[in-house]
Amino acid sequence: QIPREQWAAVIEKDGGPISYKKIPVPKPGHDQVLVNVKYSGVCHTDLHALNNDWPLARKTPVVGGHEGAGVVVAKGELVTGLEIGDLVGIKWLNSSCLSCTFCMQSDESLCQAAELSGYTVDGSFQQYTATNAAHAARIPPGADLAAVAPILCAGLTVYKGLKESHARPGQFVAIVGAGGGLGSLAIQYARAMGLHVIAIDGGKEKGEACVKLGAEAYVDFTTSKSIVDDVKAASGSDGLGPHAVLLLAPQERPFQQATGYVRSKGTVVCIGMPAGARVSMPVFDTVVRMIQVKGSYVGNRQDTQEAIDFFTRGLIHAPYKVVGLSEVQSVFDMMKENKIVGRYVLDMSR
Ligand code: 8ID
Ligand code: ZN
Numbered sequence: 001q002i003p004r005e006q007w008a009a010v011i012e013k014d015g016g017p018i019s020y021k022k023i024p025v026p027k028p029g030h031d032q033v034l035v036n037v038k039y040s041g042v043c044h045t046d047l048h049a050l051n052n053d054w055p056l057a058r059k060t061p062v063v064g065g066h067e068g069a070g071v072v073v074a075k076g077e078l079v080t081g082l083e084i085g086d087l088v089g090i091k092w093l094n095s096s097c098l099s100c101t102f103c104m105q106s107d108e109s110l111c112q113a114a115e116l117s118g119y120t121v122d123g124s125f126q127q128y129t130a131t132n133a134a135h136a137a138r139i140p141p142g143a144d145l146a147a148v149a150p151i152l153c154a155g156l157t158v159y160k161g162l163k164e165s166h167a168r169p170g171q172f173v174a175i176v177g178a179g180g181g182l183g184s185l186a187i188q189y190a191r192a193m194g195l196h197v198i199a200i201d202g203g204k205e206k207g208e209a210c211v212k213l214g215a216e217a218y219v220d221f222t223t224s225k226s227i228v229d230d231v232k233a234a235s236g237s238d239g240l241g242p243h244a245v246l247l248l249a250p251q252e253r254p255f256q257q258a259t260g261y262v263r264s265k266g267t268v269v270c271i272g273m274p275a276g277a278r279v280s281m282p283v284f285d286t287v288v289r290m291i292q293v294k295g296s297y298v299g300n301r302q303d304t305q306e307a308i309d310f311f312t313r314g315l316i317h318a319p320y321k322v323v324g325l326s327e328v329q330s331v332f333d334m335m336k337e338n339k340i341v342g343r344y345v346l347d348m349s350r
Helices: 044-051 145-152 154-165 181-192 204-213 227-233 254-261 283-288 301-312 325-336
Strands: 005-011 019-024 032-042 068-075 087-090 093-095 128-132 137-139 172-176 196-201 217-220 244-247 267-270 292-295 320-324 343-347
Touching: 005 325, 019 325, 032 087, 032 145, 032 325, 044 325, 068 128, 068 145, 087 128, 087 145, 137 145, 137 301, 145 154, 145 181, 145 301, 145 320, 145 343, 154 181, 154 244, 154 267, 154 301, 172 181, 172 254, 181 196, 181 204, 181 301, 181 343, 196 204, 196 227, 204 217, 217 227, 227 254, 244 254, 254 267, 254 283, 320 325, 325 343
Parallel strands: 093 128, 172 196, 172 244, 196 217, 244 267, 267 292, 320 343
Antiparallel strands: 005 019, 032 068, 032 128, 032 343, 068 087, 087 137
């Protein structure tokens, strides 16, 4: 029995607070499934959406959220391959056209007509969310929906970022923002892929968490006298720097530091999206050390299923805390102060 009304967290005013209120349950379109969301992770992107601080148009009002895990309860008449009762995930990429040149080559996140959950269309901070059936992540039966929720954005994004870095087993990767939501998952994926991990974040609590998750070294950006020296010193016996760097922090400074410590011929992958920030690096070093700098933006449907498969195989155990949907504003308040270790996941029933 699908109710007419439901609880949701709605962005109505830039900067917040986000409103926890009752709204109508949406009807699925022809190519959509209606998902009874059980849990949804809170990503720093949701805070960017709330603050409206990106050069990308956002719908107002909009239901936030893009890390939802739940059960299919209804479907449009064109939907095949998903049945009522199947477990699915709601991703940032709610839909794409599936026929443009980018979609055809499986770079769906580059589609000009892509709809974004919790941004251009209503997202997963509601008990019933409509999402494109082709893009809905397939979650295996029996999966722990609270634990799998953060995989649907954070896990997918860092898994794709690691693939884009071309780091190979046995090599070193520096993870900047390692104690946060994306970072804690990045440590776990990197370990599962056979990489050595150098974690960079601030404070003792995050340091302890990073080491527990499998980082071999922790560099505290709030106390380090030279981040460049400390990262290089942690990169194995030759001290030539990590082969890859994942920039996950929503702060500009590391985007100007990373080329200083990445190994020659190494790759810097930009993933965090600090508002108004710029990447900068010396031309000379970039040339003579043959450094690559690139961006990575979520991942395609195949990447999604691979990221979920790492989780299903029991290789991913990143920390998360569960609170009720009604408490989402307090999660944003903690996030603003960089106090969150790992992820917060919302229980949609309270
Ligand atoms: O597809 C994408 N590219 C994508 C997908 C998902 C999220 C991009 N993102 C973006 C978000 O929009 C956000 O800008 O990645 C960024 C990080 O998201 P998150 O992991 O959800 O944020 P968090 O949990 O708040 O963690 C951020 C961590 O960065 C640390 C903080 O202490 C926190 O642990 N940090 C900061 I702020 N400055 C740092 C610095 N200078 C730093 N760590 C190291 N050095
Ligand atoms: Zn996200």
